[in-house]
Amino acid sequence: MFGGANFESEMGLEYFRVFPWIDFVVPGEAEGVLIPLMKSLEKNEPIPNGVAHRSDGGIVFAENHELHEDFSDNAPPDYDDFFEQLRQIDPDSSLLENPVILYETARGCWWGEKHHCTFCGLNATTMKFRSKPMEQVHADISYLSQRYNSFRFRLVDNILEMKYIEGIFGEMARNNFDLQFFLEVKSNLTKQQIKLLAHGGANVIQPGIESFSMNQLLEMDKGVRPLQNILCMKWAMYYGVEVNWNILIGFPGETDEDYRQQIQLVKLLLHLPPPECVGDLWLERFSPYYTRPEEYGVTITGPGEAYPYVYDSEDIDLFRIAYDFEFTTQNEIDPALKKELTETVQKWKARHQSDDLPYLFFTKSMNFVTVYDDRSIGNPNKNRFEGAPAWIIVFCNESPKTMDQIKKHAQGLGAEEAAAEQEVLQLEKMGILYGEKGKYLTLALPHNANL
Ligand code: SF4
Structure with a gap:
């Protein structure tokens, strides 16, 4: 049985079609269908909606439109098997020492519900934001920390539930706990919010900075301006929070002037943490660029170039299993400007890795x-x-x-x-x-x- 992000929507159905050894595929959220599926198999009853299965040589699938809304019955994740097997394979594994515990507090994206970032394909049919009650998050983290003897957590959510800033991180801060968290946030945080997150244990954040170009941020429908990105980086740095971020380029509406402005601005920000890299945007399935390409002047030309190397069967429709796609736009940005931006960022990174730290x-x-x-x-x-x-x-x-x-x-x-x-x-x-x-x-x- 398969499910999860790479089997979402038609991707899962295509895998199911071409790989006859797969018995079941759940191409959406599985909480609501797994138990009914087990019961139906046990009692030889009809397979519930939301599960692709085979019958009389054909494929049967009826969508399950219900989103998983109530997390209160969800138990904390159970990693016992993982750690037990790891101990058997390598009792001295460094992964056993203060392991990073993955934990989900929420699903969907409250920003994407209102303004779907044009490049983002993270949420297919599950954009609606749903978060766990704070008491549950607190109890789960407490349990997981104790059970796996860990102080390190990575929240796997797309975006932080804003009420956790005070309710979860504020509480952690007031108790002086030594837990550490990685989390993804929207960058329009205030100094006070960043302070609370930092004191509550957020030691690495991924704030979706993406750019310091006003036009490119508008093009993305990101809902933040360069000024907010700068403020976020400034106070994150002040409070000792590491910032993970990249500069994205290659947007259909971008201009040479956007590059010039960003290069000038970047030169003022060299004292702040540099990005990992400058990278071309991916055209992701489920993103507005994928679902409404003509609206943005995007032409999708094929599945991502890696797919034919992974799946060489002629029978498989790569368009249907691909998550990322090749594409073209009408834009022709001066290559010298792209090079200049990339080199400016490389120098920025090099300074931060040198003894000559900019300040x-x-x-x-x-x-x-x-x-x-x-x-x-x-x-x-x-x-x-x-x-x-x-x-x-x-x-x-x-x-x-x-x-x-x-x-x-x-x-x-x-x-x-x-x-x-x-x-x-x-x-x-x-x-x-x-x-x-x-x-x-x-x-x-x-x-x-x-x-
Ligand atoms: S990029 Fe982030 S903020 Fe934008 S829609 Fe996707 S998850 Fe939400």
Whole structure:
């Protein structure tokens, strides 16, 4: 019997068609059908909906449209067999020491329900967001930690249930537990949320940064702007949370100008954690690019190029089993710009792997602020600011502020509005503030460790 992500929807049905040794395929969620299937086999009764099976030489399949909504009956995952077998194979395996425990708290995506990211094929028919009650998550983690003698967890969810930030991670933080978590989040987190996650044990996050180009993020329908991505990376770095991310390129609507802007912005961000790589987007099954290619100017030209090497039978329809596809768009981006972006990112990574770690931070006294900037190689500099620029750096530190907010703040401190505006523009020019659509954020990290 087969199921799971690679057997979802028509992929599972095609595998079932061409491999006669498979008895059953569940091409969707299985919780609701497994027990009825076992009972029907035991009592020789009709096979329930949601299970592809064979009858009189043909294939029978009726869809099960019910989503698994109620997790409260789900037991915590049982890894006993895995660890027992591992111990038999290799009693000294490093995997046995403080093992990483995989745990699912939620299914679907609350962002994708409203705006499906155009490249994302993670949720086929299961986009509806469903999460476990907090008491259950807490009890399961407690049980799994004790049973497998582990402090390390990897949440396998597409996106974090936002109420867990306070309810689960806040609770972990208040109890000073030493558990560690990997989790996928949307990047529009606030400083306070990142602080709570960090203190609650989130030591690695994957925030779906994807790009620092406004147009490319809009093209993806990602629901975040470069400014929010920067804020997320800044505070994750401050609180010691590792950020896993990539720059995605190859979107159908992207332009040369998007590349130029992103390259310029990246040069201001060298003190923040670099991406793993710059990579072309995959055209994934179930994504809007797959389901509505004509809407985006995408032409799907075939299954991913690896498939024929894996399945060489003429009988198998690779289009039906493929999860990723080859495609073309009308776009012609200047290859020199792609190369420049890739090389800029490679240098960014190299700096972070060297002894010459780039930095941009500020220290604050009563009447002045000093900014230490070593983003450009071999040219570290130190600038002391007094008056308006000093308090603008501090005022825009935690979250982006509008020019109006900055001016109002200036008035409160007895400074002139026009002067404040000039100072903002000057700080932006120096790459100490980043401005986007009338909002400004201090790019420098605070040196003070108590925020
Ligand atoms: S990329 Fe992430 S946020 Fe976007 S729809 Fe997919 S799971 Fe949701």
